[in-house]
Amino acid sequence: MVMPAAWLVFVGLALPIRFTDNYIDFVTPGILAMTILSASLAGGGLLILDRMLGFFNKFLALPPPRESILFGKILVITIRGIIQSTIILFFAFLLGARLYSPVQLVGTYFILFIFGALLSAAATTIAIYVDDHDQYAAVNAMISMPVFFTSSAMMPYDQMPAWLSPIAHINPLSFAIDGIRILQTGTVPVTQIGLLTVLCAGILGLAVHAFRKVKI
Amino acid sequence: MNISSIRNQVSESTIITYNLTKKFGKVCAVNRMNITVGNEIFGILGPNGSGKTTTVLMLTTLLDPTDGTAQICGFDIQKEPRKVRESISYVPQDMAVDVRLTGRENVMMFAELYGIQNPAQKTEEALRVLDLSDRADDLAKVYSGGMRRRLELAQALVHNPKVLFLDEPTVGLDVAARKKIWEHIIDLRKQGMTIFVTTHYMDEADRYCDRVAIIDKGIIQAIDTPDNLKSMISKDIISFSVTGQVEKIEVPGVTFAFMEGDELVFYADHGDHALPRVKDALTEAGVQVTAMSIRKPSLDDVFLHLVGTEEDSSPFKLSTFRNAMGRRG
Numbered sequence: 011m012v013m014p015a016a017w018l019v020f021v022g023l024a025l026p027i028r029f030t031d032n033y034i035d036f037v038t039p040g041i042l043a044m045t046i047l048s049a050s051l052a053g054g055g056l057l058i059l060d061r062m063l064g065f066f067n068k069f070l071a072l073p074p075p076r077e078s079i080l081f082g083k084i085l086v087i088t089i090r091g092i093i094q095s096t097i098i099l100f101f102a103f104l105l106g107a108r109l110y111s112p113v114q115l116v117g118t119y120f121i122l123f124i125f126g127a128l129l130s131a132a133a134t135t136i137a138i139y140v141d142d143h144d145q146y147a148a149v150n151a152m153i154s155m156p157v158f159f160t161s162s163a164m165m166p167y168d169q170m171p172a173w174l175s176p177i178a179h180i181n182p183l184s185f186a187i188d189g190i191r192i193l194q195t196g197t198v199p200v201t202q203i204g205l206l207t208v209l210c211a212g213i214l215g216l217a218v219h220a221f222r223k224v225k226i
Numbered sequence: 227m228n229i230s231s232i233r234n235q236v237s238e239s240t241i242i243t244y245n246l247t248k249k250f251g252k253v254c255a256v257n258r259m260n261i262t263v264g265n266e267i268f269g270i271l272g273p274n275g276s277g278k279t280t281t282v283l284m285l286t287t288l289l290d291p292t293d294g295t296a297q298i299c300g301f302d303i304q305k306e307p308r309k310v311r312e313s314i315s316y317v318p319q320d321m322a323v324d325v326r327l328t329g330r331e332n333v334m335m336f337a338e339l340y341g342i343q344n345p346a347q348k349t350e351e352a353l354r355v356l357d358l359s360d361r362a363d364d365l366a367k368v369y370s371g372g373m374r375r376r377l378e379l380a381q382a383l384v385h386n387p388k389v390l391f392l393d394e395p396t397v398g399l400d401v402a403a404r405k406k407i408w409e410h411i412i413d414l415r416k417q418g419m420t421i422f423v424t425t426h427y428m429d430e431a432d433r434y435c436d437r438v439a440i441i442d443k444g445i446i447q448a449i450d451t452p453d454n455l456k457s458m459i460s461k462d463i464i465s466f467s468v469t470g471q472v473e474k475i476e477v478p479g480v481t482f483a484f485m486e487g488d489e490l491v492f493y494a495d496h497g498d499h500a501l502p503r504v505k506d507a508l509t510e511a512g513v514q515v516t517a518m519s520i521r522k523p524s525l526d527d528v529f530l531h532l533v534g535t536e537e538d539s540s541p542f543k544l545s546t547f548r549n550a551m552g553r554r555g
Contacts, residue, residue: 063320063322064318064319064320064321064322065322065324067288067316067318067320067322068316068317068318068322069339070287070288071286071287071288071311071314071315071316072311072336072339072340073308073311073312073339073340073341074339074341075308225288225289225290
């Protein structure tokens with residue numbers, strides 16, 4: 011959580027380059043989504059620790075179906091991410107971002123939740139197959155930075171270099187960020203929410219399947 | 227043996243395996259295992275890599291067999307895994323208790339995960355049986371190794387399983403703690419539970435198990451009561467430390483067992499009489515005897531006899547090592 015917070019302070023107050031007016035308003039959704047992203051990817055480490063310490067084996071021998079382990083992890087990781095985002099959002103308001111209305115807040119949390127669930131399902135499933143903590147941390151780092159910079163977090167589409175724009179358009183992080191931004195303009199971002207929900211359902215399906223088939 | 231007694235035997239058996247097999251690529255970890263286990267403490271002894279843990283993983287539905295199957299309490303491990311898991315408890319080697327919860331909370335968590343009717347009451351009962359009631363509200367972090375094991379047992383017992391699988395239950399514990407754990411296990415057997423234990427500690431298997439299976443390279447070499455197994459080897463074991471060229475000798479009533487380093491080991495019917503005879507035979511053959519001893523056979527000797535003295539060459543597992551050294555958390 012420290013990293014996104016640092017980003018926010020740095021970008022909001024210190025960066026001389028402005029891509030848009032009132033840059034802090036523009037960049038806050040990106041920081042929020044980034045918080046969820048890093049919380050979710052880090053959360054995959056929970057399962058690795060469980061496997062290393064022997065908890066995973068114990069849980070697998072219990073009656074509840076395997077998916078319940080998955081859902082439990084998703085809830086914990088996503089809720090943790092939401093709490094962290096709330097703190098970041100609070101900081102953003104302190105630094106001068108325009109306050110969100112209650113409706114916008116609800117919408118923002120909704121988007122962040124679906125996005126978080128999607129990512130934690132993926133991260134937890136990857137964690138079944140990765141053998142140790144260091145390997146997982148490497149995978150984590152390799153994913154989070156590129157995903158962040160190839161999204162619409164830092165600059166609007168019309169200011170992107172030609173090669174960046176198509177990638178940013180299909181980046182799920184962009185969906186989340188755009189969704190939150192559109193909320194600010196007062197409309198409901200149906201496309202973005204729809205896309206995120208479909209992705210989430212798809213990944214959840216794959217994750218449940220992987221968990222059902224888990225054998226040591 | 228008539229039909230009804232066979233049927234009785236089968237219906238009383240809680241664990242039955244039918245040619246249970248597991249292959250990992252070309253390596254056959256468990257090779258067509260056929261065992262039946264009932265209300266007893268059943269120990270499975272073997273070197274690392276012999277297939278003990280693989281067998282337990284299959285019986286607890288954590289691993290699919292390559293061939294064959296098994297029934298626990300009448301439920302097939304592949305067709306009705308959930309019913310199997312409802313009837314068993316599995317305590318692996320690693321001492322995995324949540325150190326950030328209290329003892330009571332740890333057991334409560336398992337009570338709720340097992341979906342039992344009155345979790346709070348069952349939790350108290352389990353804690354009482356394992357003598358943890360007075361420390362139940364302390365964080366598991368401050369528990370000693372023996373207490374953690376007892377906590378794991380409480381977690382395992384809270385839903386009254388019919389079968390309890392224990393993987394190396396006393397590794398890393400001091401002598402008093404080990405004794406306590408085994409006493410609890412014996413109590414459980416008296417109450418009708420089947421207990422399937424893997425262990426390295428021959429003396430414990432000897433003292434506490436009702437029957438022991440010795441397994442090597444996935445194949446069971448012998449199953450019987452510890453006493454019967456020990457009488458597989460002739461009464462006494464005599465050993466000689468020698469120097470010089472070793473020659474073959476023949477002494478009636480004495481069989482050569484094996485040689486390890488500079489020690490020759492023989493089995494003899496009457497060790498006290500055989501001792502001087504073998505020593506004389508060796509000296510006559512030009513072998514110089516520097517020391518000799520005689521002892522009654524233990525399960526270690528049965529084990530070495532059946533499995534040999536090969537050093538364990540399976541990959542080193544840090545978690546097993548840490549457990550053996552008594553490291554916690």
